[in-house]
Amino acid sequence: MSIVNIRNIELVNNPAKFDDPYHFRIKFEAIAPLEEDLDWRLIYVGSAKSEEFDQELDNCSVGPIPAGINAFDFQAPAPQHHLLPSTETEEILGVTVIIITASYKEKEFVRVGYYVNTYYEEEEWKENPPPTVQWDKLFRNVLIEKPKVTRFQNPWDTATQASPFDSQSFSNGNGTTAQQQLPPSGGNGNFETFSAPLPPPVQKAAAVGSSSGGEDIEMS
Template structure:
């Protein structure tokens, strides 16, 4: 069983003005103590075709997560992506946008109801058979991720699944 389960990710203050900070509430459970902090990142994906345009908007270390004698090599284990639409509030500006964007007039709207979830297998506590990644899993209507997101070899159904 994986020691870290993401139970839910909620987007706060959406839609909001373009310049306002992105705010997420992340709920996770740690089934056992971890020897290292967990790193969480908010990444803006500039192009679905290439990671070259990805921008790390925020990175935070959370820990220590309650002490224990378990060891793992830090790797990305879950990615939650959202579709983002930036548009002018004023219909006139929408029809005839200025050559240089006027950020004070832009509004950001994130499709929070339809995140794209990809889970990556990592060996949390030693060698194991290669496990399949689960990609693009739809969330439950309340915004929480379905327990079925965790159904890959070696993960318990009580686990639920954020890039």
């Protein structure tokens, strides 16, 4: 049961150069007003082998939160090169994960993970990339159409009653009140269920920081 349900996440600049900032536009519904702000974080998984290389790219607090459909823009810088496990080409190219998390009263209630493909556009480098990463030639493509959402129980406010999660209302994106544009502190399409899990190499990394009692909701 949740007072807040994400309706849509759009990545405004995608694909983009690796070093370009991330610019998300997040729409969510609150079925009741909240006493405190919502806290959002964007995490870049630097390595599927160790949480040590996770980077929190930015965080923000959004509020006050009225009942109804709300939206805000969340912008965050690109990962810092020196915090990555290696700058060797084979460590940077390929697929990793970024994660958006949302918390209320310091308790995480939802996280949304996306694959990120890192690549060169130059044809000659697709088959034979240079041994040292050429950052200014590197691109990223976030698979925004294939989010993996995990939800966690949250006590919310004492006076607020949460309704059971409705997968249909989560996927259709319809709201009952006018949209509120919230000040930021920081994809496209409706969310629907799908059967493909995260690949094994990034599955553990995508689960970093999760607590017990999470409910996985896979969507496209």
